[in-house]
Structures are given as C-alpha cells and as structure tokens.
Amino acid sequence: MEPLIRARGLTLDYGRAGRTPKRALDDVSFEIPPGRVVGLLGHNGAGKTTLMKALVGLAAAQGELSVLGLDPCRDRVALLEQLSYIPDVAILPRWARVRELVTLMAGLHPRFSAERARTLLRRTSVGLDDKVKALSRGMVVQVHLALIAAIDARLMILDEPTLGLDVLSRKAFYEMLLDEWCDGERSVLISTHQVEEIETLLSDVLMLNEGKLVLSISLEDIDRRFVALGHDPAAAEAMAAAHPLLRYRAPGAAGGQAALFDGAPPPEVQALGQRLRPSLVDLFVALTRQPEINRRSGL
Template sequence: MSDNINISSTEPGAPLIRAEGVNLRYGKKTVLDNLSFTIPKGRVVGLLGHNGAGKTTLMKAMVGLANHAGHLDVLGLDPRKQRTELLQSLCYIPDVAILPRWARVHELITLMSGMHPKFSADRSRELLRRTSVGLNDKVKQLSRGMVVQLHLALIAAVDARIMILDEPTLGLDVLSRKAFYELLINEWCDGERTVLISTHQVEEVEALLSDVMMLNDGKLVLNISLDQLDQRYSALSHAPAAANAVAAAHPLLRYGSPNGASTAIFDGAMPSEVEALGQRVRPSLVDLFVALTRAPELNPRASR
C-alpha cells in the first residue's frame, strides 16, 4: 500500500501523473511490474499493449479502482485515499462504459449538471452540435458511434485536467473513430490538459500522440516522446540478398513487405556498413510495437 506523495500538481513543472515502483498482483500473477514514469501537462499519451498487458489495470489504479504497491500520485493526490477530490479534475471513460438506454440526451445533461460541480451543460450542448446526436434522442435509438460521441461530449464538458480513455473507439467503424478523435483533439486538448489513451488502433492514433508508453506482461518496455522516438530508433529497407548481413547486426525486428523488400529496425544508430546495404526509412509505431512487445529481451534499453 502506498503513502500519498505530497507534491502539489500546481507546482511549476510538476507532472500531472507520477508513478514510482508501482506493482500490482492478482494472486500469483503480476499484472503491473515495478512501473516508474511521469506524465506532464499538455500531452496526448498513447498507452499500448496486447490484451492482458496491464493497460486497463494501470488506468484503474490511476482513478483509484485498483489497489497497488508503490507510489502513485495523480494531480498531487492519492487515487485511493482522495478519489472524490481527484474525480473533480479527472475524466475517465472505461472500456465498458455504458449510458442508460432509457434516457434522452437532455436528461443526461441535466443529470451530469447535478452530479459534477465542474460540468458545463452549455459546453456539452455546444459539443453535441458538432455531432449528429440530438438533445431529444434516446440512447437506445443511437448507433454505437453516436453513443461514443455522446459520452465524449458529456465527459469533455467537465473542466478537468486529465482525461483517461480505455479503448474508447472499440468496435466502431473507421469514420466513427475519426469523428471521435477529431472531437477530442480539437475541442478538449489545449496544451494544458493531458489525455491518456489506451487503444489497439495504433496506426490511427500515431499522428495524434505526443508520447507513447508500451506495456508488455506488466512491464514498461517503452516510455518516450514521438520526437525522441525518431531520434532513437532507425530502420533500413533492404533487398532480400542483404538479409544475412543485416541479421548479423542484430536488429530488433526484421520483416518482409509485398514488394519483396525487407525492413530491419535498430535501437540506436545502425552500423555504417549495414546502412550501406539499403535505404534508411522511418520506423512506424506499429512496427516498434511488434518489436518491443514480441521480443523485449532483445532490447535491454527499452524501458529507459
């Protein structure tokens, strides 16, 4: 059980989220394994990992729904001991978020107005005008994509500093996912507030992210800004004939492409003799995800 870290979230430069040696076990299974990281203000952080990697558990710990060992401080508060205070400045949409099907949209706005002191009904209605959801619509009459947009409009109308989203677009078609992320980025992110998004649609969110965290079997195998990611990792596209020579340089991952070429990803600068065997390309976040979560032991620096 952790003690609250008495660091004010309003202190200049203080991170909004701070974890130090966070561990969580369910019986004999370690779900979160010694996680340490900080998340500052004004960031859009992608939390990536396979099913069972610990993403949902970590998010639940951040909002006080999962007991853990080690220190975890969100907005300067202990999520378990000060959860009521924390939820006044934090929004959370879990992966199984449900709105009452019998309710009309305007009734949900009224309900939120009475429940949350920092909720703005006017702001919620303004956000809904950017969607196809009507104030008199019943939840049960809405498509899944419209329900997700409604949920975001309700949550984004809370004057919070952190939004935590666990697979918010799961099961939606590509147009609904695009509409959701446009609403989120354009209407909520302002350079001061921070969003933490767990998702499997890595390709779709890469352009939205400022930072990425990757979990594998409860371990943090990557925690880096996308700017630093481009500086740290390199990739080489090469002909099949050079495969053995490239493999001898021990890349993190090698894979083929439909045009017959192969690509290798390296942690750090690749040897000059290897670079001469092909063309340097930018590694995608998807490829790095595969490399670091399929065989993290190949990259002992991954969690730094």
C-alpha cells in the same frame, strides 16, 4: 512544470489466497507532463486496464503514485473532480433522453458545463431529445465523450474508447477530442488497439508487455533513437548478423525488406541499406509479443 502523473515502481498482483498470483503490473515507472496526448499500447492482458484503474483509484498498487498531486485511492473524491475517465464500455441509461443526461451531469459534477455539453453535442448527429436506446453504438460513444469533455478537468483517461466503432465513427471521435478538449495544458491518456490510426494524434507512447513498461518515449525521440533500414535481399544475412530488434517486409523500401535497430547499427551495416522512418506499429511488433510467443522464446 509538475507532471500530472508520476508513477514510481508500480507493482500489482491479482490472485486468490492459496493460488499463485498473477503480476498485472511489474515495477512500472513513468511521468506525464501537462499538454500531452499519450498512447498506452499493449496486447490484451498486458496490464493497460489495470494501470488505468490504478490511476483513478479503482485498484491499489504498490509503489509511488501521484495523479494531479493526489493519492488516487486516498484522495479519490477530490481526484475525480479534476479527472475524466471513460472505461472500455461506454454505458448510458437506455431509458434517458440526451437532455436528461446533461441535466443529470450538471447536478452530479461541480465542474460540468451544461452549455459546453450542448455545444459539443451540436457537432454530432445526436439530438437532445433522442433517447439513448434509439442511438447506435457510435452515437452513444459520441454522447459519452461530449458529456465527459464538458467537465473542466486537467486529465482525461480513455480505455479503448472507440472499441467496436466503424472507421468514420472513430475519426469523428478523435476529431472532437483534439479540437474541443486538447488545449496544450490538459493531457490525455488513451489505451487503444488501433495503433496505426492514432499515431498522428500522439505526442508520447507508453508500451506495456506482460505488465512491464518496455517503452516510454515521445514521438520526436522515436526518430532519434530507433533506426530502420530498407535493404535488398542480398544484404539480409549481414542485417541479421547485426541483431536488429525486428526484420520485416517493407513494401515501400528498396528491395522490400527492412531491419529495425535500437540505436545506430554499425557503419558497415548502415551502408547496406536506406534509412526509413520506423512506424509505431513496427516498434509495437518489435517490443511486444503475444505471451505464448514470449514463453516459447524464454522471455
């Protein structure tokens, strides 16, 4: 099947004339096929929002980019009929009632279903006669998702959709997303800092570090490619000599320490530890570091 997103060598620089430009995206290439839930991970300033803006035609990048078979900048109007996008700040007019927003969306978007929006809203604690200004932040995000999910789109792009929400509100958001929108044919790209929270929801991961794509992989392939070994303190020196990606404390491991390798470590090292399942958080720490740490390390 044709991928919903195909990116080749995406590069984008920011900066005013006469100043050294900042490279926000650096030769980024990936594909997203239909029916996937993809996590876009990275520290603040890693390029996540810039990439999402490029995907929806809000930023022009060098390289090749096709979203739903269209050029995001040249064909933006046609693209937005088939794509849903929630930026990192969910803003709805505070004066409006929820039913007025449903009516407004029905007049604005040709693929919006008012009936479906009302069905989705019944899953929340928000009433159709409620005014936006009377809603909590969590309720506003739920309304925003209900409106967006009522669009018959093929791709949804979410930039930190649950930022600032409590645990229960985040859980309700993701339950609605998976239950009511993901159907095995449409795909979702989610940028978030809640790595542990969404790991079980994802099928794939894209990981950015200072504009570079350092990992593009399915969750299934993580277990095949990366090896984590729990070990006793006595084996720490031998583990370090094998140059793991990361050495960390693992309370659930025998000995309480672990080492993470990209690929299988030497047999003599494997014999010193017990294999563990590497978590997405462990990989994130191993493959992305804060910019100031990278600069000190010369990376």
